[in-house]
Amino acid sequence: MDSILVRGNGELHGDIPIAGAKNACLTLMPATLLSDEPLTLTNAPRLSDIKTMTTLLQSLGAEVSSLQDGQVLAMSSHxxxxxxxxxxxxxxxxASILVLGPMLARYGHAVVSLPGGCAIGARPVDLHLKALEAMGAELELKDGYIHAKAPGGLKGGIVNFPLVSVGATENALMAATLAKGTTVLNNAAREPEIVDLAQCLRKMGAQIEGEGSSTITIQGVDRLNGATHPVVTDRIELGTYMLAPVFCGGEVTCLGGRMDLVAAFAEKLDEAGISVEETDKGLKVARRNGLIRAVDVTTAPFPGFPTDLQAQFMALMCIAEGTSKLEENIFENRFMHAPELIRMGADIEVHGGTATVTGVKQLKGAPVMATDLRASVSLILAGMAAEGETVVSRVYHLDRGYERVEEKLGAIGAHIERISGV
Structure with missing residues (x-):
């Protein structure tokens, strides 16, 4: 099993290219199931999760080809x-649950296993199922599988989400494109990945209005055609690499970065004393005066502070001046990185969904273990600001969501290397 070795670092300088969004690509790929014509995605990230979705689609009979070193995905579900x-x-x-809506919409039946993924809380799929039921689906849970059918096809309906759910919004949006009549999604997620999906579906012939707002209206069509679509920039990778020069000093430009993708995050960086400047190349980031101020953060659905940047920001607050509070409102059990940061000398107290972090002058390198995807990269960032060496184990989590981390950080001056498992 691979590990990542990080040594305490000096200043970082240069450019980091930001990949296409993992969460967007994993949503766009199942959209191929809605049409018998080819769907091609450009700017695809090269990640293990993309390979897993490829395997899943191929198991259903779809053709998926990875081109141009994995940055183009050519798919067909004929x-x-x-x-x-x-x-x-x-x-x-x-994200495998996202094949359910398209399969049900196009074929009228599907059997999908209940999904897995990172161990960051229960993350139930009930909102996905209630949305499909509102469109006339008949569902049964049996032996760990969702058995879904819509013998006469899905029908337009009103879906009122009691909670904002990105995945359930995506599943319902795809299913509604082929439903008979009009579907309205109320309290829909507003994330850029939702907007990206709607734009792709519209290229395929779907009739969608309101993406990016809390109400999305879809007029069902008889069939969808093929399309070519670029995957939106990964705002979580963007936010993560924006922090690199903050931990180590220096100045880094995240190529392709856009302020609208990370506005709430950039606002917190500004409060902490970090300069974020939008240029024609991307987002340029540097500390203003060498100091990092403690800042309180509360995670929220987009356009709020992303839960997927909470672990990275917590690591930063470990070396900030003062005490900060981080409140996690999206997922339970999402402070599992805190004990690992404490191993590196951090001062963190966790009570339920709130973590109190008091900054220390210096973190110390230590052997630590990644507990989930975002926790893994937070430990790497912390290691770059620590004295000595940090070895992050179980980095298979990391490879699910960040492509070629050691290459990207190494290119701007980070002391980082992958240690291959025995």
């Missing part, structure tokens, strides 16, 4: 011959 998403594949990744 010969779907299996309607069962098997547990052995689905258990590896929560």
């Amino acid at each position: 010969n779907i011959n299996n309607h069962v998403a098997d547990y052995d594949i689905v258990r590896k990744m929560r």
